[in-house]
Structures are given as C-alpha cells and as structure tokens.
Amino acid sequence: MMETLAHFALLLVGAALVNNILLTRFIGLCPFFGVSNAMETSWGMAGAVLFVMTLASTATWVFWNWLLVPLGVGEFLYIPAFILVIASLVQFVEMYLRKAAPSLYRSLGIFLPLITTNCAVLATATEAVKPGFFKMNLAYGFGFGEAVVYTVGVALGFGFALITFAALRERLEVAPVPDVMRGTPMAFITAGLLSLGYVGLSGLFGL
C-alpha cells in the first residue's frame, strides 16, 4: 500500500516539477507566452488545461488500450486518432458546460477551443498511454490510475509554471526595464532564467 502511494507521489512530483512540461521539456510554449500577461487569465488557462488534459488523457487511454493496441495500429495512428478524440471531447464538454454550467462556461469558455489540440495536451495524452514515448525505448505502459495521476501532475506543473511566470511578468510591467527590452524580449529572458531553475530540479528523488 505504502509503496503504491509512494509510487504515485513520485509520479506526480516527477511530472509536475522535474519534467515540467513548459520549462524543462518546452512543450506548449504558445499559451505560456500568449496568456501569461495577466494573473487572471493564467489562472483561467491553468484551470482549463487541468480540466481538458485530464479528460483527454482518460479518453485517449481508453481508446489506446481498447482499440488501437488490440488492432496493432497504435504506433503510427496515435496522432490522428488522439486529435480526433480530444477535439470531439472538448467540443462535447463545451456544449455540456454551456447548457449545464453557464458561469463556468463563461470563465473557461474562451480557453477551451484554444487548447483543443494544444501540443501540451497531445503530448501528455500520448505520454499517459506510453511513458517515454519520445524515447521509444520503454516497454512499459501506464495503468489507468497511473495515467490519470501523471496527467494531473503535468497539468499542475503547467499551471504552476504559467502562474509564476505571469506573476513575474506583471512585476516586470512596472519595473524600470530598458525600452528596447520591454515586453516580449524581457519575457524570453525571464522564461530562460525560470527554465534554468527548473532544470536544476532534475535528479530530485532520483527522477
């Protein structure tokens, strides 16, 4: 029991901090720079990503293990299949939210179509069914529970990095930055420094 718990905890921390999707793996950088102007929108984006990623990985895990693997077509078909699954799922959720929870729809509404087939969502969905997919040398698949915990970890790491970055950018807005460096150039430098900090976490708990 303890071992399982420790395994899940390590999985969560590893996904959130050590292998932070934004700052050590550089996936999903478009929203990282796009919506990090203000804390408010980055909170919204973080919430929407957590929501969509968890749903997407759950759905793709089911399709992968019950359809693509038994047919033996997963290795080359995973991208179109996952995009199809994620896109229609997000559409469905959008419709449902609009009907059932209009206030939630209004706060998440603008972010949902944005991250439908966001690279971070696709990468996480892929990794959740086949960890180390991009290394192609792991003959190990996540169980359903592991896939969900891993995805939640990635989404939390995404949100954490995005919100800290937005906080930094808000401070930089009023800081005496030289004119040529204002705005995006300064954001790039900040992102680089932040990324250095995250790279320093590799090796934590032997992950």
Added chain:
Amino acid sequence: MDFVLVAKAVGALAAIGLIAAGMLSAASRRFTVDVDPRIESVLAALPGANCGACGNPSCFSAAEAMVADTLPVTACTAGGQSVADSVAEALGVEKCAVSSAVSMRHCGGGRAASRSFDYAGVMSCTAALRVAGGDLACPNGCLGFGDCARACPFNAISMDERGLPVIDLDACTGCEVCVSECPRGRLDLLRMGPAEGSVVVRCASHDRPKARKGYCSMCCISCKKCEKACPHDAIHVVDLLAVVDYDKCTGCGVCVDVCPQECIDLSGRTNIWGDPAFLDGRGPKVEGFMPRKADEAGSHD
C-alpha cells in the same frame, strides 16, 4: 503492402470518428441553448469597449441585460445618444434621450504644486501614493503620473506639459473608468460633470486656505468672490471649497473671470493661460473674457 493493417487503421479511425460524431450530434440536440437573436443585434449596436460604465462586466452581459429588460436602453454611457437609439431600434422600443456626462479634473496644481520629496519609483499614481502618501504635498491633488490617461479606453485623456491630465470632451464618453482608476478619484479629484460647456473648480482640497496656499499656488482660497459674482447663484463655497451647482450653472464664465487664483476654469480647456485656440469649440464663448496671464504664456514651469 499489408492491406490488413491499412484496413485496420482505416477501420479504427472510422470507428473513432463515428463514435465522436454520434456523441456530438446527440449532444448538440440534447444540450441546445436557445440564444435570443436580439442579444446579437443589441451587441452589434454597443461600442464593444467593455468599459463597464453601465455596471456590467462586458458589452455582452449588458446586451443580455438590455434584452432581459433589467437594464435601460440608455444605460450605455460610452455610446451616448446614437447607441441608445440603435439599441432601442434593435429591441423595437421607443427611443429616449440620454443625459451625457464627462470626466472633469478638479486640480490645477501640476508643476505649480510643491513636492515633499523626490520620487523616483514606478511611474504610476497608485505606486507613488504608496510611498509615504505620495510626493505631492497636497493631499487631494493630481499626482500627475497619468494612470487615468493609460486607463481611458477611448484615448480621451492626455498629459500636458504641466503634468496634468487633459480631457478631450469630444472623445470622453463618461464611462468613469478614469474616476475609478484614479487613486484619488474617491477624493473628488476626477468627478463627472455635464458635457455641455460649463466651469470647473480646479481644486479638490478641503484644507485650511493658508495650508493649501503653502503647497500650491493654484488652489482655491475660499475668498467667495465667485459666489458673490455669480449671476445664477450656481457657485458656493462649501466646506472651504468652491463648488459648482451644475443644475444652475449656465457656463457664463463670470466666476472664471473673477477668480483671483485662476482656479476656476472652463471645462475641457487644455491650457489655463487661455489660448482661445484651445477652447474645444463646445465650450461657451465668453464675451470679453481675457485671461489675465495671457502675456505670461510659456513662462510657467
């Protein structure tokens, strides 16, 4: 070629597509939301600046409220009469008149006001006010870092050479964003007044006149000359400060002429030293009105 594999791949994608399509078409029927088509047409009539002056967070929610009849069609302060008319048209109700208001600055200090220390921090009024209450000695005056000018969604406010915000009456829509953004807006530094030509008292301080004069040469000194001179009983010194009653004020400009401090000004005028070219054309034309310091124009600062 492994045709079995191709068939499997096509079959798998088709299966996923069919499941998704079935789910979506069922959902679109099950979860349809009836959107009132009038919301769209009202939204198209609104300015779309999401300024929040009507009390709604966005033009969309304002449009919803207007359709639901919980918000009057004239509620859009930014749009004024023309928007109110087109909203009324979109909703098929009777048109009604809008009373218009503009933002007015109640401070003439700027560089004429003394500073208690050299501030070199973030160039924002809100930030400056947090450092020992701001560098401006006057507790009610304009700090001059232009938070209002940056906040204005209609670019109606600009900072002039005196370090004071100047409000372009043609561009000002009365949305009150500047009033809420100004850290001293609640102290009446920026206040709403009628859009048609009228006078403004460029001072908001209620300190004793002697103390006031100590930190600003442009302040109201509570001399009551305006009160006595006003032919319409429209200006009174209340709580040591001249206050204009805009219900009675005709904008005749007698008080402007009589004020020894040049503290009373025509609203919307950009230069207190009175180049007539600065009159915005909507202000009242004052016969024989010549500012006393006309010959000193440019020698201030």
